[in-house]
Amino acid sequence: MQKAHEYINAYNSTKPGERLSKDKQENGSSDTTHEAPLEKAYIPSDFSGIYGKDLLPSSGREEVTRGFFQELVNLLLGYVSQSQQRNSKVLDFHHPHQLKEGLEGFSLELPDQPDNLEQLLVDCRDTLKYGVKTGHPRFFNQLSTGLDLIGLAGEWLTSTANTNMFTYEVSPVFVLMEEVVLKKMRKIVGWSEEEGDGIFCPGGSISNLYGILLARYFFYPEVKTKGMMALPRLAMFTSEHSHYSFRKSAAVLGIGSENVVLVKCDDRGKMIPSELESCIIAVKAKGCVPFFVNATAGSTVYGAFDPIHALADICQRHKLWLHVDAAWGGGLLMSRIHRAKLQGIERAWSVTWNPHKMMGVPLQCSSFLVNKKGLLQDCNQLHAEYLFQSDKNYDPSYDTGDKTIQCGRHVDIFKFWLMWKAKGSEGFGSQINKCMGNAEYLFEELQRRTNFELVLRSKPEHSNVCFWYLPPSLRTLPPGPERDRRLHEVAPKIKAKMMEHGMTMIGYQPLGSKVNFFRCVFSNPATQPEDVDFLLDEIVRLGEDL
Ligand code: ABU
Numbered sequence: 001m002q003k004a005h006e007y008i009n010a011y012n013s014t015k016p017g018e019r020l021s022k023d024k025q026e027n028g029s030s031d032t033t034h035e036a037p038l039e040k041a042y043i044p045s046d047f048s049g050i051y052g053k054d055l056l057p058s059s060g061r062e063e064v065t066r067g068f069f070q071e072l073v074n075l076l077l078g079y080v081s082q083s084q085q086r087n088s089k090v091l092d093f094h095h096p097h098q099l100k101e102g103l104e105g106f107s108l109e110l111p112d113q114p115d116n117l118e119q120l121l122v123d124c125r126d127t128l129k130y131g132v133k134t135g136h137p138r139f140f141n142q143l144s145t146g147l148d149l150i151g152l153a154g155e156w157l158t159s160t161a162n163t164n165m166f167t168y169e170v171s172p173v174f175v176l177m178e179e180v181v182l183k184k185m186r187k188i189v190g191w192s193e194e195e196g197d198g199i200f201c202p203g204g205s206i207s208n209l210y211g212i213l214l215a216r217y218f219f220y221p222e223v224k225t226k227g228m229m230a231l232p233r234l235a236m237f238t239s240e241h242s243h244y245s246f247r248k249s250a251a252v253l254g255i256g257s258e259n260v261v262l263v264k265c266d267d268r269g270k271m272i273p274s275e276l277e278s279c280i281i282a283v284k285a286k287g288c289v290p291f292f293v294n295a296t297a298g299s300t301v302y303g304a305f306d307p308i309h310a311l312a313d314i315c316q317r318h319k320l321w322l323h324v325d326a327a328w329g330g331g332l333l334m335s336r337i338h339r340a341k342l343q344g345i346e347r348a349w350s351v352t353w354n355p356h357k358m359m360g361v362p363l364q365c366s367s368f369l370v371n372k373k374g375l376l377q378d379c380n381q382l383h384a385e386y387l388f389q390s391d392k393n394y395d396p397s398y399d400t401g402d403k404t405i406q407c408g409r410h411v412d413i414f415k416f417w418l419m420w421k422a423k424g425s426e427g428f429g430s431q432i433n434k435c436m437g438n439a440e441y442l443f444e445e446l447q448r449r450t451n452f453e454l455v456l457r458s459k460p461e462h463s464n465v466c467f468w469y470l471p472p473s474l475r476t477l478p479p480g481p482e483r484d485r486r487l488h489e490v491a492p493k494i495k496a497k498m499m500e501h502g503m504t505m506i507g508y509q510p511l512g513s514k515v516n517f518f519r520c521v522f523s524n525p526a527t528q529p530e531d532v533d534f535l536l537d538e539i540v541r542l543g544e545d546l
Pocket of ligand 1: 142144243300
């Protein structure tokens with residue numbers, strides 16, 4: 001068997017791209033127009049006689065292991081650099097049946113006998129190839145975008161450490177990092193640093209669920225042992241533009257999605273405070289017991305901010321728990337220019353804030369913050385004795401696992417902590433200001449260009465910009481149901497062509513009475529105004545024959 005240095009020599013002397021070009025011919029891939037070749041960065045060597053069992057911990061396999069990882073790192077770095085090249089595709093779209101059937105050299109099916117490392121490297125490459133480059137500056141499809149390299153380094157370290165957040169004994173450094181970061185986030189929200197608590201969760205929906213769970217426990221601690229039978233019929237309130245996770249959580253928690261009152265919003269998507277108060281009064285009159293209000297700070301589609309102070313006044317009057325879902329808007333707290341949009345958040349009892357969205361931390365990284373110390377623990381703890389022994393050789397309050405509804409918990413903190421070290425709070429602020437600048441640029445371009453219509457006429461509050469494109473056949477149609485019917489079909493048709501072509505990606509949706517429109521969001525600091533121009537030009541190009 002060859003030694004690692006022989007692989008490396010082989011890898012240096014092998015003609016770059018040999019194996020991959022061959023694969024490409026065999027694949028019959030049509031993807032040759034724009035793609036900057038991965039193989040330039042990824043110079044293959046031959047791992048076809050080597051298997052996973054030949055790596056560490058098999059003895060004397062340090063060099064082989066290093067050689068394999070070197071190959072993998074080259075491949076990943078090739079992907080990273082390709083993700084930043086504007087002439088490379090954002091995606092190489094295949095339908096599910098095509099991927100399931102398998103493409104030459106790439107099969108999702110699992111073998112009985114081990115595949116060699118050469119095949120595994122090709123599998124790694126192809127997994128990235130047929131995926132979506134969410135770090136590409138022209139990917140506008142999701143709230144979480146970008147490819148932060150310090151974050152990526154952090155994620156690699158996290159996987160290398162392969163530990164669990166539930167106890168200090170297995171995650172001493174990560175548990176303390178989480179404490180430091182959560183304390184800092186609470187301070188930024190405007191709470192006292194010492195008071196309160198928090199936890200990193202698997203996504204914003206779960207963070208919102210924690211808000212409802214704690215609110216219910218705060219008012220009705222007996223729910224933990226007696227269940228919903230012991231409680232009156234509860235009601236909770238959130239805006240009609242808020243995230244669907246509130247209804248989902250109500251279903252999961254046995255409150256019932258019908259007991260979530262969706263409060264009316266104004267035409268910018270902000271909850272109307274007087275409507276909230278009317279809903280609370282109406283629900284009480286029906287014999288239900290209101291207990292929880294969510295204020296959205298950065299709604300998913302419009303990026304709207306509810307008026308938190310006005311909602312907090314109402315909650316105070318009716319003695320209700322105020323949660324702020326700042327999953328998307330929380331990042332703006334890092335910007336001196338934009339943090340005023342969350343005024344009043346300091347009056348919330350709990351907050352959801354997802355650093356994996358506007359702050360660009362690699363997925364996933366979602367926090368739940370609460371301003372009451374001890375409540376998370378009281379609500380969730382069950383003292384599993386095999387894990388949370390009270391007679392440990394350290395302060396067991398650092399065993400954060402019993403505060404959660406999970407047992408095992410992924411380490412989401414390290415990449416975030418490392419990015420904060422690398423950027424400082426100021427760096428996050430500048431990054432966010434840049435994304436907001438791109439949104440303003442798009443807003444201005446949409447006003448300037450003909451054949452685009454803004455969904456909201458006012459300047460965007462967050463980085464969401466929503467708009468319609470009017471293709472030639474619709475331009476002369478008078479407003480009315482026929483025009484609406486045809487306009488509804490435009491965004492899906494353009495998006496379908498866009499995905500086939502693969503050079504950019506944007507989302508669309510209907511909302512209330514509004515037919516399908518595009519939603520562009522900016523959270524990737526690599527995006528420049530030229531990418532915004534590209535997106536609009538591409539929509540015009542793909543829509544010109546509609
Ligand atoms: N609420 C989860 C993120 C949704 C989005 O990226 O559009």
